[in-house]
Amino acid sequence: MMPDLGKYAVEVLSAYAVSLLLLAVLVLWTLRRGRTARATLDAAEKEAGRHG
Amino acid sequence: MRALLIRDLTLALRAGGGFGLGLAFFLIVTVLVPFSVGPQAELLQLIAPGVLWLGALLACLLSLDRLLALDFEDGTLDLLLTAPLPLEGALSVKALAHWLTTGLPLVLAAPVLGVLLNLAPAGYLWLVVSLAVGTPALSVIGCFGAALTVGIKRGGLLLSLLVLPLYVPTLIFGAEVARRGAGGQEVATPLLMLAGITCAVIALMPFASAAVLRMGLR
């Protein structure tokens, strides 16, 4: 399954690990921020609805 | 005290509060060095520990003027003086908050920037250790300088001028540790000296700062 990476296994794997990690963090952070934004907006809508 | 620490940290983290800016400045100074002295890797390697220490010191220095000046301008400092807090304690807390928001990030970022300057592999550990031991002294001494210049309109540059000479011993020993570390020599003596300076300064300096501040606000 795993391709033979020769003597550069560490480099290649760490490059992939670092990049995928960064991408994952970016996507997750984005999604989380999006969710909190939706929640904030819903709360604000409700409040505004109550006021007027 | 806890309230003061939390407030200072909150303010630093808020928009425009300046958290991370010291870091950014450190990064930029490090980046500019090759532009000014040229891109040769061996030359950079030679000066790397020194440049990193100097960069950390300058980044620390630049964020000093917000340590007290902001509180002075909007009148908070006057009110704090009338509050039931020992001024020495308040100033120590402020120095601590400064270190947490400026010194600590610098320590953590230094190895990354070491890469840019081709730091010798043996040097990373000692660079981090020397910065971790030395930067608290920079914050505390800086707090003294800030207290000295607090009444003065835009004392920022004057502050630098007053504080820089006070930073010299810390810089000498700190950079020495980092340089010896990078060169594979023994580092115990300068490291001990550095630790000694830091401890002494943390123990004594807040009293001087508080005295100076009381005089300045009179």
Added chain:
Amino acid sequence: MRALLIRDLTLALRAGGGFGLGLAFFLIVTVLVPFSVGPQAELLQLIAPGVLWLGALLACLLSLDRLLALDFEDGTLDLLLTAPLPLEGALSVKALAHWLTTGLPLVLAAPVLGVLLNLAPAGYLWLVVSLAVGTPALSVIGCFGAALTVGIKRGGLLLSLLVLPLYVPTLIFGAEVARRGAGGQEVATPLLMLAGITCAVIALMPFASAAVLRMGLR
């Protein structure tokens, strides 16, 4: 316009006004360099032109935040906007005052500090020339940065962050002139580029600064 220039110069010369502080900072950074990289004369000679340029740039940078922030805080800027002065002109004048009180002293002091760092004899002339040609650009670009950050509480460090990358081309060509000069190589190309940048920036940047300032104060 003349009135504004004279006022800015007077303020700079008054106590606490910051005249000479840029110079002092320049001096101290230059002095700290041997402490941090070690005292070997050849090494210092090698990095001298670069360090001097970098020091001048940092000194210039540090005095930027008083360019507009003081006038903003005490309300003068609002009043100036309602005065019968084109804002572009006012900002150019302010940048000029900044150069006269910061850049010019740096140019004059650089040779003296060159001695401290063992600058090669051939380098003095070109160091001074490159600084004289380059520092006006630093003041004008800095004025743009100051206009960008003017509404921001204690924007000082943010200002550095924004301005430093803008300084890169000037620094590269300026330091290149100084280095080539010290090494006895030809300097015409980078010097021309440096002069080009300075002219373009003086001609165009005030418009950007004025636009940004109007937006920021709205």
Added chain:
Amino acid sequence: MSIWSYANPVKFLTLSARVQPVLWVLSMACVATGLIWGFFGTPQDYRQGATVKIIYLHVPAALMAINAWFMMLVASLIWLIRRHHVSALAAKAAAPVGVVMTVIALLTGAIWGQPMWGTWWAWDPRLTSFLILFLFYLGYIALWEAIEDPDTAADLTSVLCLVGSVFAVLSRYAVQFWNQGLHQGTSVPVATGGRSVDDVFFYPLVICMIGFGLLFVALVFYRTGTEIRLRRAAALRARAGRAA
């Protein structure tokens, strides 16, 4: 219907809700295919060994890092000229994505550099200009964060983006003058159609580039929606508060 009608936040949200699922699926599929194909399905380079596999991350990330700034530049211009809020917010939303791309390019480059050039970092012009781009991103984001009023922030960051672009190009020339480098020349010159890498490496690379591009678009769509919602929440709150 003019394209500008999508500058209306509500319209934009509807549009983005419609296209986003497609974008996400497509981009994830492309990235996954490209990376898996590249990682498992391509041979080693005779000179670079297994390290060529880094190209599937490095080049797309580098490409998107530059394109993200370019997109911000265009969005800033649209904001300055036509004052469409969505455009300003899109620029704001793109910046963090751009930074991450820049960081990936820098990190993978550094990891690649160690075996190839024997050093993590060299002051090569291409690398250096990337570092400068990174600094511009940092300044741009810091400025957005520092300004209270959202419209003023949009104005100022837009001008910074414009001026910054000019200086970034200038820096590029300055850096080239200062140090001639050891970095690869471009291997995907779109204009000429010629290329310097073998087909085996090329196809997965192209798929990765498309995937990264789509991922960028999807992220920007999503993040712009987030910014719009936050603005709306703030506006509602502020009006309610002011009325009280």
Added chain:
Amino acid sequence: MLRVDDLTLARGGIPVLTGLSLALAPGQALILRGPNGAGKTTLLRSIAGLQPPLSGRIEGAEDRVAYAAHADGLKAMLTVTENLAFWARIFGTSDITPALDAFDLHGLADRLAGTLSAGQKRRLGLARLLVTGRPVWVLDEPTVSLDTGAVALFAAALRAHLAQGGAALIATHIDLGIEAQVLDITPFRASAATRAGASDEAFL
């Protein structure tokens, strides 16, 4: 002299005042009243040209307004005379003695502005109006910190200005002791529903 038509103003992206009109004839003073946060400062800043209105027109303000804000714009490190002389030169007038006379500043002429008390600073800030030579004064709480004597000086200066055909628009909470029309801006407060192109509107 100054005429404002159907103005809508925003602060921090939110409408504050709406549908406000006013006119000022030469020799006339108009006093703005309204509770804290009503939008007086916002209105005065707009008329001084420091912030564009959302909608509506402001006529006759261009280059004719002398604005005095909450902050005085004094340089702590310049003396009283130097501060005044600077503004005089900026506005192209030259004689500062009338201004020193009007606000009784001769005794303080050589003091640094930074060492004045709150009320003395304010007097200097008001003296600046006289050296601008501008016909329309736009003043935001001019008598803050002034003692009764100084308020009288200010009233006298204002009367002289009006007698010369000038006009003044003054926001204040306290009684200035001048006969002038009063405009209460409370009725013009914008409600949460006001739509006039405020920057947050696209999001509502």
Added chain:
Amino acid sequence: MLRVDDLTLARGGIPVLTGLSLALAPGQALILRGPNGAGKTTLLRSIAGLQPPLSGRIEGAEDRVAYAAHADGLKAMLTVTENLAFWARIFGTSDITPALDAFDLHGLADRLAGTLSAGQKRRLGLARLLVTGRPVWVLDEPTVSLDTGAVALFAAALRAHLAQGGAALIATHIDLGIEAQVLDITPFRASAATRAGASDEAFL
């Protein structure tokens, strides 16, 4: 409660007030009057312990004074609630609702202090007095920029404070609408001949 004996005060190295005595009983408010530059701010700063008197004694001030100066000590980047909560924790009290109630700040509770109007800021600055829990209020022109409603709120808060046995020393130029003793400090102005250990005296 507070007692000041034969005080001589200097500002900028020059004597400003001399021979001033006053006493404050629990439940009493004392209003300081005097023209601009008379030395009111100087006196209040001394009582708050911010500057030592040249001669004379101040009793009962130590750790019992809540001082409100010309500047409000607000952090623009903290909300109204956060600002108050900070001072409450510093002074060891915890509940800020009474303060919010007293100055009608509930509607503004989540606003950043930097975006308040001049009068709203001042209200917040005064609310700070309530969270200090200190018995002696020392106030420098507290009602600057306040509208009539807010002045009434302040008067009510002050009355409640006095009713609880507190005391207050207030410098002001305008009428606060509270029944209180008035002390005019003009007679205590130091003349050029005052010798009381000012820093320039050694040179006279």
